[in-house]
Amino acid sequence: MSSISRFLTSRWGPIITGIVVGVLAPVLVKLGNPGNMGVCVVCFNRDIAGALGLHRAGVVQYIRPEIIGFVLGALIAALLFREFKPRTGSAPLVRFLLGMFATFGALVFLGCPWRAYLRLAGGDWNAIFGILGLIAGIGLGIAFLRSGYSLGRSRPAPKAVGWVMPAIMVTLLVLLIVAPQFGRDAGGNPIGPIFFSTTGPGSQHAPLLIALVVGVFIGFLAQRSRFCTVGAVRDAILLRDSRLLYGVLALLVAAFVTNVILGQFHPGFEKQPIAHTDGWWNFGGMVLAGLAFTLAGGCPGRQLFLAGEGDADSGLFVIGMIVGAGFAHSYSTASSAAGPGVFGPFAVIVGMIVCVVLGFTMRESKG
């Protein structure tokens, strides 16, 4: 077991994780997940927000087992390798806000960094603008880090604090399986509390157990290998360390090859699944997302894995993402296949202002 761990913490760890994600994500699409969305942390949190009734966009409501699996897989790895360390206190409220704004940005592009790479590997050239925006946002975040930006230190916390996010995930799993209903309105529509899409992307999903097992497997590997789709770019630029970058490149290659084999590679800009062709806002949305993820210390997947390790601040970032997704669809800031939402550009501009203010003002308090 410890030799597996040593291998995963070596430079091969992110590469293995990237290959596993790159192969399994297109397989999940084959098994029912939406196009180029084998794994998308932001989209899946958005679907969870919808399932919980935090927004009423009827086509994007489902409790995604992959998200549950990510946290629980990381929890299992952290417990096995004695890295489960409950901690909190590093500007939790700011992290909540960063989770919200990262989601606003990513939902203008229609995907988190994971999906940006998966979209590119599926032939969706619109993703190029998103990835360029992501790199620009990470670059801006690096400039703030170099100038002294910090969210301050977390402190060890009671065990119970670390178990909150895993407990929330188990609760979500129960809600997914039980799917409680209070009844129907006069028009025959379910009134909740849990909503599942009957049409659209939310209705497209791989079988529950397979999606959960894949999520747990990826969560386990990623906790050990420290896989991070934002850290990949950040560390390459800031620290001249390409360990994580090779993981993302492995993901891209593996997903491309798997898509070709499965007949899911369709190159072009037009008619890509759950995507729009507005290059400017594909870029702009991901500048905001890249900046917010960098200011928060990692990509949305990494935040889930850290939450599984007992990091309650990352847990709150995840909650911020789910709440942000609720707002994004209630206030028409999220994009659709037709293009950016009415208030999408506005949300990106507000998010950029908030993140830049945080970048200039957040410094570690002394004493």
Added chain:
Amino acid sequence: MNEIKTVDTRGLSCPQPAMLTRQAIQKLDNGTLEVLVDSGTARENVSRLAKNAGWAVTMEEQPEGSCRIVLKK
């Protein structure tokens, strides 16, 4: 006897532990540096960075799961 410089990265998010270590070793050029870390990720990142920069790395476990990394060049 020179006082050993300490970089305390405990509780800080990525990439700050590695970034602060990098700044410290660039400033110090050679000598001895002590880095305090409290996560597996920071431990790996700091030691990888130091080794790549030609520093000798030794680790000492500390109470409550933290670790003292001593870098020498």
